[in-house]
Each structure stands twice: as structure tokens, then as C-alpha cells.
Amino acid sequence: MNPSDHREQVGQEVLETREWLDSLDYVLENGGTERAGRLLQQLELHTARSGYRLPFSATTPYENTIPSAEQPPFPGDQELERRIKSLVRWNALAMVMRANKREQGIGGHISTYASAATLYEVAFNHFFRAQTPDGDRDLVFFQGHASPGMYARAFLEGRITEKQLENFRRELAEGGGLSSYPHPWLMKDFWEFPTVSMGLGPIQAIYQARFNRYLENRGLKHCNQGKVWAFVGDGETDEPESLGAITLASREKLDNLIFVINCNLQRLDGPVRGNGKIIQELEAIFRGAGWNVIKVIWGTDWDQLIQQDRDGLLVKRMGEICDGQYQKLFIESGTYFRQNFFGSDPRLLKMVEHLSDEQIEKMRLGGHDPIKVYAAYKAAVDHTGSPSVILAKTIKGYGLGESGEGRNITHQQKKINDEELMAFRSRFGIPIEDENLHDAPFYRPAHDTAEIQYMRERRKQLGGYLPERKMRAPKLEPVSEEAFKEFFSGTGDHQVATTMVLVRLIAKLLRDPKIGKLIVPIIPDEARTFGMEALFRMVGIYSSVGQNYEPVDMDTLLYYKEAKDGQILEEGITEAGGISEFIAAGTSPANHGINTIPFFVYYSMFGLQRVGDLVWAAGDQRAKGFLCGGTAGRTTLAGEGLQHQDGNSQLLAYPVPNLLAYDPSFAYEIATFVQDVIRRMYVEQEDLFYYITVMNETWAQPPMPEGVREGILKGLYRFRSSKKTDAKLKAQLFGSGAIMLEALKAAEILESNYKVATDVWSITSYKELYRDGNACERWNILHPGEKQREPFVTSQLKSTEGVLVAASDYVKALPESISRWMPRPLIALGTDGYGRSESRAALRDFFEVDAKHIVLATLTGLLREGKIKAAEVKKAITDLGINSEKADPFAV
Ligand SMILES: Cc1ncc(C[n+]2csc(CCOP(=O)(O)OP(=O)(O)O)c2C)c(N)n1
Ligand SMILES: [Mg+2]
Numbered sequence: 001m002n003p004s005d006h007r008e009q010v011g012q013e014v015l016e017t018r019e020w021l022d023s024l025d026y027v028l029e030n031g032g033t034e035r036a037g038r039l040l041q042q043l044e045l046h047t048a049r050s051g052y053r054l055p056f057s058a059t060t061p062y063e064n065t066i067p068s069a070e071q072p073p074f075p076g077d078q079e080l081e082r083r084i085k086s087l088v089r090w091n092a093l094a095m096v097m098r099a100n101k102r103e104q105g106i107g108g109h110i111s112t113y114a115s116a117a118t119l120y121e122v123a124f125n126h127f128f129r130a131q132t133p134d135g136d137r138d139l140v141f142f143q144g145h146a147s148p149g150m151y152a153r154a155f156l157e158g159r160i161t162e163k164q165l166e167n168f169r170r171e172l173a174e175g176g177g178l179s180s181y182p183h184p185w186l187m188k189d190f191w192e193f194p195t196v197s198m199g200l201g202p203i204q205a206i207y208q209a210r211f212n213r214y215l216e217n218r219g220l221k222h223c224n225q226g227k228v229w230a231f232v233g234d235g236e237t238d239e240p241e242s243l244g245a246i247t248l249a250s251r252e253k254l255d256n257l258i259f260v261i262n263c264n265l266q267r268l269d270g271p272v273r274g275n276g277k278i279i280q281e282l283e284a285i286f287r288g289a290g291w292n293v294i295k296v297i298w299g300t301d302w303d304q305l306i307q308q309d310r311d312g313l314l315v316k317r318m319g320e321i322c323d324g325q326y327q328k329l330f331i332e333s334g335t336y337f338r339q340n341f342f343g344s345d346p347r348l349l350k351m352v353e354h355l356s357d358e359q360i361e362k363m364r365l366g367g368h369d370p371i372k373v374y375a376a377y378k379a380a381v382d383h384t385g386s387p388s389v390i391l392a393k394t395i396k397g398y399g400l401g402e403s404g405e406g407r408n409i410t411h412q413q414k415k416i417n418d419e420e421l422m423a424f425r426s427r428f429g430i431p432i433e434d435e436n437l438h439d440a441p442f443y444r445p446a447h448d449t450a451e452i453q454y455m456r457e458r459r460k461q462l463g464g465y466l467p468e469r470k471m472r473a474p475k476l477e478p479v480s481e482e483a484f485k486e487f488f489s490g491t492g493d494h495q496v497a498t499t500m501v502l503v504r505l506i507a508k509l510l511r512d513p514k515i516g517k518l519i520v521p522i523i524p525d526e527a528r529t530f531g532m533e534a535l536f537r538m539v540g541i542y543s544s545v546g547q548n549y550e551p552v553d554m555d556t557l558l559y560y561k562e563a564k565d566g567q568i569l570e571e572g573i574t575e576a577g578g579i580s581e582f583i584a585a586g587t588s589p590a591n592h593g594i595n596t597i598p599f600f601v602y603y604s605m606f607g608l609q610r611v612g613d614l615v616w617a618a619g620d621q622r623a624k625g626f627l628c629g630g631t632a633g634r635t636t637l638a639g640e641g642l643q644h645q646d647g648n649s650q651l652l653a654y655p656v657p658n659l660l661a662y663d664p665s666f667a668y669e670i671a672t673f674v675q676d677v678i679r680r681m682y683v684e685q686e687d688l689f690y691y692i693t694v695m696n697e698t699w700a701q702p703p704m705p706e707g708v709r710e711g712i713l714k715g716l717y718r719f720r721s722s723k724k725t726d727a728k729l730k731a732q733l734f735g736s737g738a739i740m741l742e743a744l745k746a747a748e749i750l751e752s753n754y755k756v757a758t759d760v761w762s763i764t765s766y767k768e769l770y771r772d773g774n775a776c777e778r779w780n781i782l783h784p785g786e787k788q789r790e791p792f793v794t795s796q797l798k799s800t801e802g803v804l805v806a807a808s809d810y811v812k813a814l815p816e817s818i819s820r821w822m823p824r825p826l827i828a829l830g831t832d833g834y835g836r837s838e839s840r841a842a843l844r845d846f847f848e849v850d851a852k853h854i855v856l857a858t859l860t861g862l863l864r865e866g867k868i869k870a871a872e873v874k875k876a877i878t879d880l881g882i883n884s885e886k887a888d889p890f891a892v
Helices: 003-049 078-102 111-126 144-156 162-166 200-217 246-251 278-288 300-308 313-320 323-331 334-340 346-351 357-361 370-382 418-427 450-461 482-488 498-511 534-539 575-586 612-620 667-683 709-714 739-754 766-782 792-797 840-846 851-864 870-880
Strands: 139-141 228-233 257-263 292-296 388-393 495-497 519-523 597-603 626-630 659-662 689-693 698-700 716-720 729-735 756-763 803-807 826-829
Touching (some): 078 111, 078 144, 078 370, 078 418, 078 450, 111 144, 111 228, 111 257, 111 450, 139 200, 144 162, 144 450, 200 246, 200 575, 200 612, 300 313, 334 357, 482 667, 495 498, 498 534, 498 597, 498 667, 519 575, 575 597, 575 612, 659 667, 709 716, 729 739, 729 851, 739 756
Parallel strands (some): 257 388, 626 689, 729 756, 729 803, 803 826
Antiparallel strands (some): 495 698, 716 756
């Protein structure tokens, strides 16, 4: 085609397009948007029938979702809000700069909040409700790295002192400081949700929103206007936890949930999607998942150009530039922008010929424009039927000057130089003289200034300050003994597994007239594994829509019953979801004043090992409740093999300070813990949670011996005293979990075949013994010459005689961790190494934790003490049928 023909064709197309658009305008004016929509659908169908398939697109054009004509009026005083925001910006910057001037390398982030200031300030002034009219409250997950902004605002509100600001990241300084990120453990009156491990905020927010609905549908929470807000970084969305649960939110129609994703196009090292477009990518993902997506890309300065863009040239240009290029465009001069953005087409250049380079340079992005942000929030808050996500385009390090704005090094920047500080000060109008600027002093206007009055008044209108954490629930009345009674008397000959005991105990608690309704069983698709299916029928599985089908097993007693007021939270196959739900339920006493008591029952191997970071976050935010690791024990879970057999989790529970961990053997031990821990968590309101491993091997449950309660709770008690009072050889065996039975068998063999008087002790919690031993040791180190404290282990064992042997279904590090407080050397047996698909007997032989290996270890101890000869031990090896040359399960 020659050039003139081509031009003619293009001209023809432009004309044709205009005619169609004019017709569509006519329909829009006369028939409204719905009529226009129907017409477009018909056109699409017509086109498809004629053989052309419209290319699939999950995205909309690279424009704001809300056109300027549909924006609501901005209800606030824009100028005052701008000044307040500047004050917050300044103090946030100053606190990080001052901290780093004082202490080189102390860290902190200035660029995250700088890019998100408008997103937060509009929310603080108009949306975040500390209390809703019906008595509910908004729960806000603040982006961890933006915390300097939250502190700076709280400082202006008068909730944080200058001294505290001064001590940002110096929590141990005199007068107290501020923690780097949101940590309720460290600032229990302020922060509610730890978010700084990326991805944990978004998934927790989703389950928080679902749990709120659960409470409402079950009649435990009587107000429902509160929203859950989650502020997320665009880079953070790469974490699987960030997006992994978004379909749950739409399936459950969680219109009480709003994500705000700050799309500053950068993460730590560089662009999030240099060669792509993160906003479009996220739009496709969230739209596909059924969310209400609101894009806030362009600020008001762009409105006029967009309105004039009748032929779609501008929006096409906006859409064809990748994020890496945008990053460059937005830090360059107006001249550069004109040339490189509009310069691609003379018609685009013409659109901006009335604007100076300076004006072009100042054209703001949507995420920095309060009018656009307000419109998006309002649309999200008013939206019903699905969760909303706001994708706001911003510049990382906004306002930080040449070296701090939109550069790849921006994230790591802790300081700006004097010149930049001066520019920042002037740009945001902070009244600090040049000569005082160098140290970046804090600045808080007087109480009666318009700014401070305004921000206080706005918060008053919205129900108070935020974030604010406090215990909102009353102390629970002590739970009646009734539920626990039967577990103390044993099961006679009847063999039951500890899993069955725990499930029966949960069932009894569910029936308790007082606390029954507060029990929240949470299961990630494993109820049948643990024999919990009886609960399906008993209390129902929670479903926000009830049960819209006839269950296939309706004619059975234990059918799969879903109900709107169902009590069980059946999560499907997601341990991350389960633990997030556990956190929501376990923080409900603080968040909502409702004393829910979660029991999260899961496959023990897929708990602390798989979702350890969420467990850590649960501890940080003082969640209460029971984590129950089912099918536990490396050799007790037969058949399943390497990936399933858990010999680790009791050790993995060690580092979480407020997590109590127990590995019980008997029903009465379980009942003792559960009773005591409910008292501590909900009656005394201690900030604890609890991990228990339960097994699927059955045995006859003995009655509770006299006087062992204290020992059970502290971690150790004597279960069996030898009757052989005249024996010369003596041993003390320590068993736990299912391996307790092997220790008891070993005691029989030692007494009958080797004349060793053997006591057997139950170690219910290595962790508690370790905690206590360390506490004593520490005190003793710090108090020389004073009466030294005695660890509980020592106090119990010092008057015993004989060799010491411990065996558990977990790694040897557990018994070894307490052996230094024992009166004599300990021989530790355990299950270090990868599991195998095998029977219990074969596994216990392989890992050397069965009765015969316990016997051998005991004899070895006696040999080391010089009480027996090597030949006797050699003979025992043969008699016991042990292969001395067998493979080492821990070898690599
Ligand atoms: C699980 C986890 N991995 C890594 C980090 C370290 N980290 C802190 S901030 C950051 C970049 C954040 O980028 P983005 O989410 O886009 O937030 P922005 O600061 O740009 O708003 C990284 C990698 C972390 N905090 N958590
Ligand atoms: Mg980012």
C-alpha cells in the first residue's frame, strides 16, 4: 500500500470509530450504562458468530477505574490535610534520620512511607473507624516498613512522646523506644498485627475478615460494620501467602475486606516488574479471582488530557510503556517526559503543547492525589458482594529529592543530605530554620493549631485513635470440672489413642453450657484422619451460605453437615489458612472482646515446620489457643514415610517464647494441660498459646496417679517406682509420647532379665524443663554467693540412683537440652534422621528407640559406671536381637 492510501485508510478508520463512539454516547445518554452494556455484549456475540474471537483480556485499560466524572466530592479540608500530611512526612523522615545519625547502621525506612503517605492520611482522616456507629471496629494491617509514618502521626496526636520517637529502633534505651515494625509483643498497647514478614499481613487479613463473618453468623458478634484493611507492598505480592488465599475472600463474598496495594513499582533491589506492569498483572489476578478491582493510576492533573483522549491514543501510550520505563520517566525532568512519553506521536505532543515542562513534571500520580484516593476508598467501602483491592500507583521515596526518589537504591536509603533536607522542608512547608535543619529536629505544632485540632477532631468523628491494642474481653469464669473428670480415671482395658482423647475432650468442651459456644475447632481437611468426623454432625461445619445441596452421605449418622451457624472451620488443604484462622480466633479476645478458644488440629509435620513464620507471628500478637499436632511422632506414624513422620516439631516449638509445648502419653496428662492452660489463657489472661502432639497408636489409658499434677505441668513426674528395693543395679528411664510405652516395656525387661531396679518417668514437656533450667542458671550466674536456685529437673532427680536414659519420638536434642541439670550423665535416644515407610516396630528398631534399644542404652550406662562388664552387654545385644552393624539413621 502506498503512503497516501495508508493515510486514507487510517483516516477512514478514525472516522468510523468516531461514528460508533457517537452512537454509543447516544445510547449512554438515553438508555443508560446498563443498556450500553447489553448492547456491547450483543456486539461481542455478533462478532464471535461471524468467526472472530475477541482476544481474552483479564485487564482493563491502563486508566483509573473510577472516571473523574464519577468521583464523589472530597469532604475534607484539602489544604489542612495536606499540611498535616507534610508534618507526618517530616517527622517520619526525621525519626529515621536521627536514629541513624546517632547509631550508624540502626536502619529504618524512609521511602516506603514517603510513597504511601497519601494512602494512609486519607484513610486516617476519613475511613479508618476505631469504632463504627454499630459498635464494631475496623482492623488495620499496616505495611510493616511504613511504621515510621504511623509513629509520626501518633506523635502529632499526642499518643507517643518525643523521647520515644527519639528512641526509634532503640527499644532498650532509657525511657523506652519504638520497635522497628509492628510488634504487639513489644508494644502491646499500640500495634495489633505483625506484618513485616512479607505476605503474612495479607493472608491474615483475609482470614480475619472471614472469622469476623463467622462470629457474626454464629451470633457471637452483634455488629458488622467493621472493615479489615490490609496495606501491602507491590513487591510483597510475590510472596505465595499474599495471593494464595484471595479466592477464599471472593468465594466468601468478604465485602468487609479491603486490600490497598501500594504500587510504587519498586521493591528492595529494583523494579517489581521492570519489563511488565505490576498493576495490570495484579488486576488480572484479582479480577480473575472475583475481587472488585479499583485502579488509581493517574492524578487529577491528568483528568483533562484523558477526557480529551477520544481516540484512545493517550491510553494506548499509557498502556504500552513498561514499569521500568515509567520509573525512569517519573524521576526525569518535564522536558524528558514530554519527549519520551508524549513524543512518540505528534498528536500526543499536541495534546500537551499548552503545558510547560514544569507543569508536566508536576503532574501527579493517582496514589499521591487525595481526591483520587478518597474516591477509591469510598467506592471500596460502599461496594457489596465481594472484597475490594485498590491498586494505587505511586513513586517510591516520593519527595525525598534527587537521590531518594524512584531510584533503585531508594529502599535502603536512611538519610538524605542537607540540601535535600532543605528542599524537602521547603516543599512540605515545615517551619524549621536553615541553621537548625542539619539534625532534622522533630516538629509538632502547638495543641491549639488548626492542624492538630483538625486531626484530633477527625479521629474523634471516626471513633478514636488507631492503632490501639487492648484486651477487650472480660476474664472468663473458671471452667467447670465436669468436662475433664472422665479423663482422670483411665480407660481400663479399653485401648484409645491420645488423638481420640483430645477429640473427645474437644467434644465435651463443645457441649459445655458456658464455654461450648466459644470453642472453635479448625481443621485443614484432616478431620477423618483424626476421627473428628463425629463433630461434623454435632456442631456443623461453618458455611456462610448454609448447605445448598443434599450431602451424598445424608443417610448416615455423621453426614457432612454445613450450616450458617456451623462451629467447625473446615479450611480445606491449607495449613497457612488454618493457622491464620487460628490467629484470628486467638486474638478475638483483644480484637473483639470475644473469648473464642481455637483448637487447630493438623498433621503435626505440616505445622511448625511448614508455617513456622505464622506461628511466630501468632506469638508476637499474643494469640491464645491450642495448636494440636496430630499423627505425631517419627516412629508412631507408621507407613507414611519421610515427608510425613514428625520428629521435629517439639524442637521447633522451643524458640517461640510464649508457646508451651507438651508431648503427652496419657489421657489424664492431656486433660490436666487443657484445663490448666484454659485457666491461664482465658481466666488469668496470660498471653500464652499451647502446642500439643497427639498420636494415633492406641493403648489402655491408666488412671492418674496421686500427686503428679504439678509434675505434669512442669514437665516431669515419676510414673512408675520400682518394687525391687534390694537390687544393686538401678536405672531411671524417661519416656514421652508414644515412646513412654517402650520405656515401660524396657523397665519390665530390665527388671526381669537383668536385675535392674527401674523407675519410669514421664517427660511431658522438655521445653518447660529447658525454660526452667535456663531461668535458674541465669539467676545463679547473676547472683553469685547467694543461695543458688535449683532447676526442677535437678530437684526431682537428685535423690534418685542409677543410670539415666531418655527416649522420645523426637530428635535427641530435646533430652540433651536438659541433661546438664541432671545429677548424672544422660544417654539420649531419639529419632534424628529421615523417616521411612514402615511399620511402627520396624521404625522403632531403625531409629533405636524401642524397648530393646532402651534396655541396651541402660546396660551401656551401667557398663560406663563400672557396674557390669562389657561381655554382659555384648551378650545382651545378641539376646535382644540387635544388629550392631546396622545403618545409622542420621548418617549422610
Ligand atoms: C518474608 C520477607 N522477606 C524479605 C523481607 C525483606 N524486605 C523488606 S522490605 C522489602 C521490599 C519491599 O518491597 P515492597 O513490598 O514493594 O514494599 P515498598 O517498600 O516498595 O512499599 C524486602 C524484600 C521481609 N521483610 N520479609
Ligand atoms: Mg514497592
